Amino acid sequence: MFRAVFRLSATGARSLARSRACYSAPLASRCYSHGRVETDEEFDSRWVTYFSKPDIDAWELRKGMNTLIGYDLVPEAKILDSALRACRRLNDMASAVRILEAVKDKAGPHKDIYPYLLQELQPTLSELGISTPEELGIDKL
Amino acid sequence: MLRLTAGRVGSLVVSRATVAWTTSSARMASHTHEVTEMVDMSQPMYLDSQETPLPDKPYKDVLTAADKSLKQKEKGPWSQLSKEEKIALYRLSFCQTFAEMKQPSAEWKTVTGGIFIVLGITGLVVLWQSAYVYPPPPRTFGEEWQAKQVQRMLDMRVNPIEGFSANWDYEKGQWK
Numbered sequence: 001m002f003r004a005v006f007r008l009s010a011t012g013a014r015s016l017a018r019s020r021a022c023y024s025a026p027l028a029s030r031c032y033s034h035g036r037v038e039t040d041e042e043f044d045s046r047w048v049t050y051f052s053k054p055d056i057d058a059w060e061l062r063k064g065m066n067t068l069i070g071y072d073l074v075p076e077a078k079i080l081d082s083a084l085r086a087c088r089r090l091n092d093m094a095s096a097v098r099i100l101e102a103v104k105d106k107a108g109p110h111k112d113i114y115p116y117l118l119q120e121l122q123p124t125l126s127e128l129g130i131s132t133p134e135e136l137g138i139d140k141l
Numbered sequence: 142m143l144r145l146t147a148g149r150v151g152s153l154v155v156s157r158a159t160v161a162w163t164t165s166s167a168r169m170a171s172h173t174h175e176v177t178e179m180v181d182m183s184q185p186m187y188l189d190s191q192e193t194p195l196p197d198k199p200y201k202d203v204l205t206a207a208d209k210s211l212k213q214k215e216k217g218p219w220s221q222l223s224k225e226e227k228i229a230l231y232r233l234s235f236c237q238t239f240a241e242m243k244q245p246s247a248e249w250k251t252v253t254g255g256i257f258i259v260l261g262i263t264g265l266v267v268l269w270q271s272a273y274v275y276p277p278p279p280r281t282f283g284e285e286w287q288a289k290q291v292q293r294m295l296d297m298r299v300n301p302i303e304g305f306s307a308n309w310d311y312e313k314g315q316w317k
Binding site: 061062065066069070088091092093094095097098099101102104105128129130131133135136137138139140141 | 191192193194195196197199215216218219220221222224227228230231233234235238239240241243244
């Protein structure tokens with residue numbers, strides 16, 4: 001849902017039709033070449049599961065975050081929540097702050113995304129004791 | 142084992158990224174009397190990048206005793222860390238904050254200034270060479286010769302229908 005609203009680049013008219021349906025209805029839908037399209041919910045839950053791994057290691061956290069930031073989207077609050085908890089399991093507070101910085105940067109000109117995410121993550125941030133970059137003053141030069 | 146002088150690392154810098162390396166001379170390793178900064182490219186490197194927010198290794202890996210005790214404290218509840226301690230932990234792991242990474246530089250002024258200076262020098266060189274290098278122009282360029290040439294073309298009736306001589310009024314002896 002989030003991704004569809006705040007998609008950062010125009011990808012044209014994307015339909016979620018499966019490829020099988022395309023053959024029977026050639027007029028209405030636009031198809032991908034093969035395979036099914038992952039829904040937003042599936043994408044989100046896949047990433048939440050990735051970060052929720054109890055014995056996640058530091059490399060996996062870094063790899064996951066760098067990959068996620070490479071996508072053309074701002075991750076949902078629940079994915080970030082999972083990632084922040086992974087940071088807690090790894091005793092890595094600096095990475096938690098870095099993740100918040102990266103997400104704010106990812107939103108780019110859409111200035112309302114980051115405050116919304118902070119609002120959604122506030123319970124987690126208080127619970128884990130993570131300070132936002134703004135609270136630490138590192139968002140300014 | 143891959144070894145690379147710091148001078149060659151410059152060509153591997155990813156766009157929008159700054160590498161936290163120390164300044165060193167860009168000399169070949171064969172100059173044995175100079176000590177170059179050798180970067181071991183087979184080891185994970187630190188890199189500040191908006192695209193990869195979590196680099197392969199923490200910025201500071203040699204920790205003082207104070208840093209180590211802070212790292213121990215990090216294992217406990219983070220709400221017990223003070224603001225300064227949190228900032229210190231951040232700076233242990235990372236060199237620049239995102240704000241510092243994204244700082245605009247004044248490099249564009251140097252670049253455009255350099256371009257104009259080079260164009261200016263080129264202009265001076267062109268002026269000098271037109272005064273001192275070029276031989277005298279051919280005699281066919283002179284005013285008198287050109288006038289006689291035009292007269293000859295009109296006498297020959299060059300392109301009398303649509304072109305050159307069509308623009309000349311032969312009765313009045315002037316251009317139309």
